[in-house]
Amino acid sequence: xxxxxxxxxxxxxxxxxxxxxxxxxxxxxWLSMQKREKVVTEIDDWEARREEAHLIKKDIVANLFDYxxxxxxxxxxxxxxxxxxxxxxEANKIAEQIARDHDVKSIVxxxxxxxxxxxxxxxxxxxxxxxxxxxLGEYILxxxxxxxxxxxxxxxxxxxxxIAKVFHEQLGIDYSEDPEHLTITARNLLRDxxxxxxxxxxxxxxxxxxxxxxxxxxxxxxxxxxxxxxRIHVAIIxxxxxxxxxEDLGLFLPLLCRSATGQKLTSFISMIxxxxxxxxxxxxxxxxxxxxxxxRSGFLEDEHMKEALHCIRCGACYNTCPVYQNIGGHAxxxxxxGPIGAVITPQLLGLEAAGSLPFAxxxxxxxxxxxxxxxxxxxxxxxxxxRVVKAGLAPSMEKTAMNQFVRVGKSPKTMGRLGKAGRFFQxxxxxxxYVPGWSKxxxxxxxxxxxxxxxxxxxxNDED
Amino acid sequence: MKDTATMNPAKxxxxxxxxxxxxxKGDAVMTKPADLISTxxxxxxxxxxxxxxxxxxxxxxDWRTEGVFSVEKFSMEDVYELEETPPADFDPQTxxxxxxxSDVAITTADYLLADTGTIAFRGHSQPSKLVTILSPALIxxxxxxxxxxxxxxxxxxxxxxxxxxxxxxxxxxxxxxxxDIEKTLVLGVHGPKxxxxxxxx
Ligand code: SF4
Numbered sequence: 001x002x003x004x005x006x007x008x009x010x011x012x013x014x015x016x017x018x019x020x021x022x023x024x025x026x027x028x029x030w031l032s033m034q035k036r037e038k039v040v041t042e043i044d045d046w047e048a049r050r051e052e053a054h055l056i057k058k059d060i061v062a063n064l065f066d067y068x069x070x071x072x073x074x075x076x077x078x079x080x081x082x083x084x085x086x087x088x089x090e091a092n093k094i095a096e097q098i099a100r101d102h103d104v105k106s107i108v109x110x111x112x113x114x115x116x117x118x119x120x121x122x123x124x125x126x127x128x129x130x131x132x133x134x135x136l137g138e139y140i141l142x143x144x145x146x147x148x149x150x151x152x153x154x155x156x157x158x159x160x161x162x163i164a165k166v167f168h169e170q171l172g173i174d175y176s177e178d179p180e181h182l183t184i185t186a187r188n189l190l191r192d193x194x195x196x197x198x199x200x201x202x203x204x205x206x207x208x209x210x211x212x213x214x215x216x217x218x219x220x221x222x223x224x225x226x227x228x229x230x231r232i233h234v235a236i237i238x239x240x241x242x243x244x245x246x247e248d249l250g251l252f253l254p255l256l257c258r259s260a261t262g263q264k265l266t267s268f269i270s271m272i273x274x275x276x277x278x279x280x281x282x283x284x285x286x287x288x289x290x291x292x293x294x295x296r297s298g299f300l301e302d303e304h305m306k307e308a309l310h311c312i313r314c315g316a317c318y319n320t321c322p323v324y325q326n327i328g329g330h331a332x333x334x335x336x337x338g339p340i341g342a343v344i345t346p347q348l349l350g351l352e353a354a355g356s357l358p359f360a361x362x363x364x365x366x367x368x369x370x371x372x373x374x375x376x377x378x379x380x381x382x383x384x385x386x387r388v389v390k391a392g393l394a395p396s397m398e399k400t401a402m403n404q405f406v407r408v409g410k411s412p413k414t415m416g417r418l419g420k421a422g423r424f425f426q427x428x429x430x431x432x433x434y435v436p437g438w439s440k441x442x443x444x445x446x447x448x449x450x451x452x453x454x455x456x457x458x459x460x461n462d463e464d
Numbered sequence: 465m466k467d468t469a470t471m472n473p474a475k476x477x478x479x480x481x482x483x484x485x486x487x488x489k490g491d492a493v494m495t496k497p498a499d500l501i502s503t504x505x506x507x508x509x510x511x512x513x514x515x516x517x518x519x520x521x522x523x524x525x526d527w528r529t530e531g532v533f534s535v536e537k538f539s540m541e542d543v544y545e546l547e548e549t550p551p552a553d554f555d556p557q558t559x560x561x562x563x564x565x566s567d568v569a570i571t572t573a574d575y576l577l578a579d580t581g582t583i584a585f586r587g588h589s590q591p592s593k594l595v596t597i598l599s600p601a602l603i604x605x606x607x608x609x610x611x612x613x614x615x616x617x618x619x620x621x622x623x624x625x626x627x628x629x630x631x632x633x634x635x636x637x638x639x640x641x642x643x644d645i646e647k648t649l650v651l652g653v654h655g656p657k658x659x660x661x662x663x664x665x
Contacts, residue, residue: 024646027646027647028647031647134654135644136642136644136645136653137642137644140644140645153643153644153647154644155644155645156647159646160645160646160648163645179645179646179648179650180650182645183642183645183650183653186653187652187653187654190654191564191654194654195560195564211631211632213632219640219641219642220640220641220642220653220654220655221597221640221653221654221655221656222653222654222655224593224597224634224655225597225598225654225655228593228594228597229560229594246619246622246631246632246633247619247620247622247623249615249619249633250614250615250616250618250619250620251616253615253635254615261643263488263637264484264579264580264581264637265580265582265615265635265637266637267488267636267637267638267639267640267641267655268634268635268636268637268640268655269634269635269637270634271587271632271633271634272632273587273588273632277588279548279549279550279591280550280588280591280592281546281550281554281556281559281591281592281594281595282556282559282560282592282593282594283593
């Protein structure tokens with residue numbers, strides 16, 4: 001996905017003025033949080049489970065490449081062809097080569113943020129393959145030519161009117177705003193695509209080290225079809241997706257599902273277990289894994305940022321974030337959004353390109369509280385801000401303001417003088433200060449009659 | 465509290481399973497072995513099935529000898545019967561077409577999870593994965609003793625059996641669903657829209 005993170009600040013007003021989008025996002029995030037709350041509170045040892053998951057992921061990240069070797073070896077034992085890709089370009093090249101080797105024309109795929117990250121569709125379509133998104137939300141976005149705006153609900157920003165228009169214009173069907181009708185239309189069209197497709201592409205939620213399997217979590221059944229119907233199945237897997245054992249699914253699946261959609265488990269959870277066996281009726285002839293680094297190993301060099309690799313992409317931090325609730329996903333300018341996006345995007349795309357994102361947070365800490373794998377998101381946001389400032393990339397206005405503030409704050413004399421001046425002007429002009437931009441949505445507080453220092457001098461003996 | 469104390473724990477688990485499945489828009493019924501056929505017939509009538517696909521797992525094999533799913537008996541247009549291994553003249557294309565064209569599929573589950581209303585299939589324990597995904601309705605048969613309290617209990621059991629490592633598992637928790645259009649729930653977007661579980665006492 002083309003990144004627009006550099007234009008973050010410039011673009012913000014456009015998103016804030018988009019009332020339809022903001023209404024949809026507000027409704028969706030509110031509903032999701034309600035549902036999550038209900039199913040999380042019914043688990044007595046939720047906190048202990050978060051801690052357990054955190055420790056497991058910590059161990060994975062600490063020994064990432066050893067585990068990756070083990071995972072690869074087990075996958076090969078299952079008859080799966082394993083490829084490794086250092087970056088997006090390499091991952092796409094490998095996928096393209098697999099497609100060519102197997103004489104593939106059409107590809108059906110299920111939702112995967114990693115394929116958005118590496119711009120898989122654009123690459124493959126550019127090389128002449130047909131690529132069809134089959135998750136309903138992703139299919140809508142493909143028709144509308146828009147990027148996703150949420151981890152689990154990629155089209156949450158759109159209203160049914162907008163979706164109805166897209167279906168009407170792109171598919172030539174009669175105009176209808178009825179979700180049921182639109183869904184059935186998509187089902188029928190996509191069913192044909194499924195039956196014709198040569199290759200299915202999925203992502204991975206959990207890569208299981210002990211048996212080389214991969215668990216894919218979904219609600220529609222489209223991912224299960226992508227991995228069972230076509231001749232070739234390719235799973236594109238981030239190298240940090242691993243968990244040690246099959247048994248750990250008992251821990252991680254409820255954490256993920258309850259946090260993501262407020263379901264106890266999603267409708268379908270399937271496991272990749274190699275190509276079709278001689279005594280089986282169906283299943284792919286050949287199964288490939290593409291293990292993608294694309295900047296992930298860079299996190300390992302930083303003690304703090306390492307923890308961001310624990311993320312299981314549930315989207316709960318998006319839903320709970322007051323900033324995401326107001327600006328929506330597109331404002332962040334790339335695939336990963338909300339608090340976790342604001343933390344990892346500057347790492348993946350560079351501080352210069354995405355340095356504004358960590359500042360899009362009120363640091364309220366709500367994200368850290370909901371995160372099922374206990375990533376200290378608000379600490380990492382602060383940490384990233386620090387890195388941006390240290391790299392000399394803080395916005396210049398802010399830099400000047402902060403430097404002045406430090407000067408003033410350090411000198412009681414200057415502080416006192418400034419306060420006096422402020423009070424004088426406030427009386428003189430009869431109104432509060434105006435700061436361009438800032439004052440658009442906030443009121444500058446009135447400056448108190450007396451300074452705190454004066455109040456202290458006058459009152460400090462009262463208590464004695 | 466006399467009631468709960470005397471209640472069969474397996475039946476309590478079934479009660480929970482049934483409730484959880486109902487919450488996510490699936491249906492579970494309990495039946496005696498002798499009534500299994502009439503219960504299934506009732507469900508087929510309710511679905512108004514015309515084209516049936518059935519996988520003869522060991523649990524179901526007996527039925528076939530009795531000719532339960534014969535075309536004549538149900539006045540079905542088509543009954544696609546899957547054996548434990550594909551026949552010598554197996555044609556993958558016809559297999560897919562018949563499954564995609566069926567309006568209900570019948571098969572058996574390996575485990576049920578009470579706490580979440582979940583059906584679990586061991587990978588490679590069923591010779592066809594498409595049986596459970598292509599038809600708009602699904603009837604799953606299981607035995608009472610296959611119900612586990614929750615996913616962690618099942619995995620602990622698999623681990624104790626020593627079969628955890630080798631196994632792959634698929635979980636079905638309710639029918640296919642989406643909320644991608646304004647968070648409105650729509651069932652049956654790709655996979656089955658109707659899901660029935662028949663548990664044999
Ligand atoms: S950071 Fe935590 S809350 Fe946010 S998407 Fe990842 S796992 Fe979920």
